[in-house]
Amino acid sequence: MPADRSQGGRPTISEVAAEAGVGRATAARTLGGYGYVSPELRERVLAAAEKLGYRTNALARSMSTGVSHTLGVILADIGNPFFAGVMRGISDASRARGFDTIVLSTYERLDEEVAATDVLIDKRVDGVIIASAAVGRDEVKHIRAAMGRGIPIVLVDRAVTPLDLDTVVIDNRGAAREAVEVMISAGHRRIGFVWGPSSVSTPVTRRALLETARNVWTDGERLRGYLDALDDARIPLDPELVMTGPKTEEWATQEVARMLALPDRVTALFCTETDAVTGALRAVRAAGLSCPRDISLIGFDDSAWAAVMEPPLTMIEQPVRQLGAKAAEVLLDVLDGGEPRHEVHTLSSRLITRASVAPPGKGTFYSQQSKP
Amino acid sequence: MPADRSQGGRPTISEVAAEAGVGRATAARTLGGYGYVSPELRERVLAAAEKLGYRTNALARSMSTGVSHTLGVILADIGNPFFAGVMRGISDASRARGFDTIVLSTYERLDEEVAATDVLIDKRVDGVIIASAAVGRDEVKHIRAAMGRGIPIVLVDRAVTPLDLDTVVIDNRGAAREAVEVMISAGHRRIGFVWGPSSVSTPVTRRALLETARNVWTDGERLRGYLDALDDARIPLDPELVMTGPKTEEWATQEVARMLALPDRVTALFCTETDAVTGALRAVRAAGLSCPRDISLIGFDDSAWAAVMEPPLTMIEQPVRQLGAKAAEVLLDVLDGGEPRHEVHTLSSRLITRASVAPPGKGTFYSQQSKP
Numbered sequence: 001m002p003a004d005r006s007q008g009g010r011p012t013i014s015e016v017a018a019e020a021g022v023g024r025a026t027a028a029r030t031l032g033g034y035g036y037v038s039p040e041l042r043e044r045v046l047a048a049a050e051k052l053g054y055r056t057n058a059l060a061r062s063m064s065t066g067v068s069h070t071l072g073v074i075l076a077d078i079g080n081p082f083f084a085g086v087m088r089g090i091s092d093a094s095r096a097r098g099f100d101t102i103v104l105s106t107y108e109r110l111d112e113e114v115a116a117t118d119v120l121i122d123k124r125v126d127g128v129i130i131a132s133a134a135v136g137r138d139e140v141k142h143i144r145a146a147m148g149r150g151i152p153i154v155l156v157d158r159a160v161t162p163l164d165l166d167t168v169v170i171d172n173r174g175a176a177r178e179a180v181e182v183m184i185s186a187g188h189r190r191i192g193f194v195w196g197p198s199s200v201s202t203p204v205t206r207r208a209l210l211e212t213a214r215n216v217w218t219d220g221e222r223l224r225g226y227l228d229a230l231d232d233a234r235i236p237l238d239p240e241l242v243m244t245g246p247k248t249e250e251w252a253t254q255e256v257a258r259m260l261a262l263p264d265r266v267t268a269l270f271c272t273e274t275d276a277v278t279g280a281l282r283a284v285r286a287a288g289l290s291c292p293r294d295i296s297l298i299g300f301d302d303s304a305w306a307a308v309m310e311p312p313l314t315m316i317e318q319p320v321r322q323l324g325a326k327a328a329e330v331l332l333d334v335l336d337g338g339e340p341r342h343e344v345h346t347l348s349s350r351l352i353t354r355a356s357v358a359p360p361g362k363g364t365f366y367s368q369q370s371k372p
Numbered sequence: 373m374p375a376d377r378s379q380g381g382r383p384t385i386s387e388v389a390a391e392a393g394v395g396r397a398t399a400a401r402t403l404g405g406y407g408y409v410s411p412e413l414r415e416r417v418l419a420a421a422e423k424l425g426y427r428t429n430a431l432a433r434s435m436s437t438g439v440s441h442t443l444g445v446i447l448a449d450i451g452n453p454f455f456a457g458v459m460r461g462i463s464d465a466s467r468a469r470g471f472d473t474i475v476l477s478t479y480e481r482l483d484e485e486v487a488a489t490d491v492l493i494d495k496r497v498d499g500v501i502i503a504s505a506a507v508g509r510d511e512v513k514h515i516r517a518a519m520g521r522g523i524p525i526v527l528v529d530r531a532v533t534p535l536d537l538d539t540v541v542i543d544n545r546g547a548a549r550e551a552v553e554v555m556i557s558a559g560h561r562r563i564g565f566v567w568g569p570s571s572v573s574t575p576v577t578r579r580a581l582l583e584t585a586r587n588v589w590t591d592g593e594r595l596r597g598y599l600d601a602l603d604d605a606r607i608p609l610d611p612e613l614v615m616t617g618p619k620t621e622e623w624a625t626q627e628v629a630r631m632l633a634l635p636d637r638v639t640a641l642f643c644t645e646t647d648a649v650t651g652a653l654r655a656v657r658a659a660g661l662s663c664p665r666d667i668s669l670i671g672f673d674d675s676a677w678a679a680v681m682e683p684p685l686t687m688i689e690q691p692v693r694q695l696g697a698k699a700a701e702v703l704l705d706v707l708d709g710g711e712p713r714h715e716v717h718t719l720s721s722r723l724i725t726r727a728s729v730a731p732p733g734k735g736t737f738y739s740q741q742s743k744p
Contacts, residue, residue: 070474070495077460078450078456078459078460078463079456079457079459079460079461079692079693080456081453081456083456084450084451084452084453084455084456084459085451087450087451087456087475088449088450088451088477089451091450091475091476091477092477095476100474100476100491100495101474101475102442102472102473102474103459103463103473103475104463104467104472105460105463105464119472123442123472249676274676275676278676278677278679278680281680282679282680285680303677304621304646304647304650304651305650305675305677305678305681306677307650307654308650308653308654308657308681309677309680309681309682310681310682320451321451
């Protein structure tokens with residue numbers, strides 16, 4: 001294909017290479033802004049390009065070099081503040097190295113994720129970052145297919161166990177364990193987990209909860225951390241204190257209302273998402289209870305709001321932008337000619353202690369019906 | 373260019389057209405998913421494509437048809453929940469019509485916006501949606517340049533007065549006026565405006581505030597709404613009650629602390645952004661004051677957090693996703709062959725009344741130094 005034939009006086013990469021006295025590949029790497037070129041050769045190529053009036057064109061460049069300078073990003077929901085922050089990290093790190101991003105949301109639907117992967121392959125993106133909803137071996141075919149086409153892939157926020165891929169996450173299990181331990185240390189033994197798996201086989205046992213079919217990785221890890229802390233303190237799991245069902249603020253309110261109406265009601269809540277926190281707080285208010293006097297609470301993820309709540313909430317802060325930036329950097333290093341290291345890169349989260357945890361109330365509790 | 377020559381057995385659009393007995397343009401429109409094709413012809417083309425095993429390739433399609441099926445989006449900050457919500461609306465509406473999105477953040481810097489526009493032109497996006505930081509005639513050259521290349525552009529969230537473009541916004545001025553009127557009706561006359569222009573010429577007069585050089589459109593409109601409400605109630609503007617300077621949560625806290633320490637201190641606050649709300653609340657707490665007993669407050673934009681605050685906050689809710697979806701639809705209608713209508717599409721916002729507004733406190737106030 002005569003991709004380098006000069007058209008309408010527009011100089012080609014080969015002409016720039018000849019002018020600079022370098023190989024075509026060196027000129028292509030310099031003008032394409034990818035791969036290593038020594039400073040001296042780079043200087044010569046840029047001088048030649050300027051002399052000849054060479055102007056890159058992203059699409060023509062993509063056709064002739066196979067590099068589109070675009071990363072594909074597949075997230076659960078770009079409208080969710082957590083993923084928006086991750087996306088900002090990806091976007092900033094990519095732009096700093098001359099790459100743009102195409103972003104697609106899946107809303108945790110595997111069929112949407114499969115379709116999004118096809119779209120990105122079709123767009124000839126150079127690499128893909130995925131916060132995947134895939135769990136089991138049968139659910140990763142689309143990722144394997146992309147890998148089979150030689151497209152580098154980095155996972156973010158969620159590990160996918162059957163795949164040996166570079167993965168950027170936080171220690172969700174450790175963060176959850178630490179938060180629950182804080183509540184146990186304060187004296188709590190009836191600690192609600194909001195939210196858990198969306199579906200679970202009955203009877204709801206520890207094993208059923210952990211093996212549930214549709215459970216994203218982060219949810220499972222946070223549940224494991226909760227169980228770790230209970231185990232250490234020899235507190236038996238009470239499945240009634242683990243929310244299952246739709247992961248929505250409304251359902252969190254319903255489920256917490258149920259836990260508050262139990263004869264031996266919860267005295268503390270561990271909430272794994274922002275909407276779980278606000279949903280739980282609605283139920284606490286509706287039951288006429290107060291935090292932390294009647295109910296202690298710790299949640300993912302910290303925000304400016306959590307700090308101005310009354311009481312200010314003790315929260316787990318994730319390094320949201322850094323998760324995205326690290327994922328982009330790992331991917332761009334591979335595109336720059338590095339070898340994929342198939343590593344799990346674990347970034348640090350932080351428990352920000354404020355005022356939403358106190359010892360369980362000593363007064364008499366009335367098990368009351370609550371209207372959320 | 374032999375773009376339609378069959379390679380390696382892959383059927384071309386022309387071959388599909390011949391098989392279907394339709395013109396090449398009809399086949400291209402059908403397979404590209406753009407423009408109008410009658411249901412009957414579409415059916416024939418799709419049947420022929422299936423029979424021949426035709427598979428679209430986004431990049432090849434882009435080269436042969438000039439349509440990349442990609443929209444470019446330029447926003448202030450994809451990590452900001454407001455713009456993340458707008459982006460989700462754009463993304464959903466685009467995907468529903470077979471388009472993907474490349475998103476770039478500008479952080480309100482005009483040079484970043486100019487660079488982002490160049491990138492999108494270079495990527496040959498089919499159209500661009502911009503939440504522009506441009507204000508004056510001298511700041512819109514990059515947008516005019518893109519228009520000059522025939523790239524359809526739709527503005528979202530912010531009008532740009534010198535340009536006659538389709539624009540999707542809310543009535544920021546009306547929404548601000550309504551909120552301030554609610555506080556005036558409750559008896560307030562010392563109402564702080566958080567936040568205003570980032571820079572302003574001195575002396576700080578009404579005229580200087582409104583003519584300030586760097587002020588995004590939404591900020592200016594919200595300030596106009598505040599002044600409208602004061603004017604109607606014959607309350608003179610006190611420039612000391614308008615925050616100017618950096619638009620950050622920290623500076624909002626500082627400025628509100630200053631307003632609370634005035635001899636004739638503010639009794640109500642109108643906050644134009646989420647970070648302005650949380651920054652203001654920090655200052656109120658640090659001053660030992662309580663909302664709404666000592667200080668009333670209304671803010672942009674509503675969130676799940678605002679509803680679970682103590683007190684629940686009265687907030688302005690913007691139709692965030694709809695702003696994005698409408699912008700995408702207007703743009704896609706033009707790409708589908710419609711004429712740009714150069715209209716301002718104004719979507720409805722809503723004041724959600726909760727419990728953060730009360731009459732000004734009747735008790736004695738001590739002007740106290742606050743440490744935010």
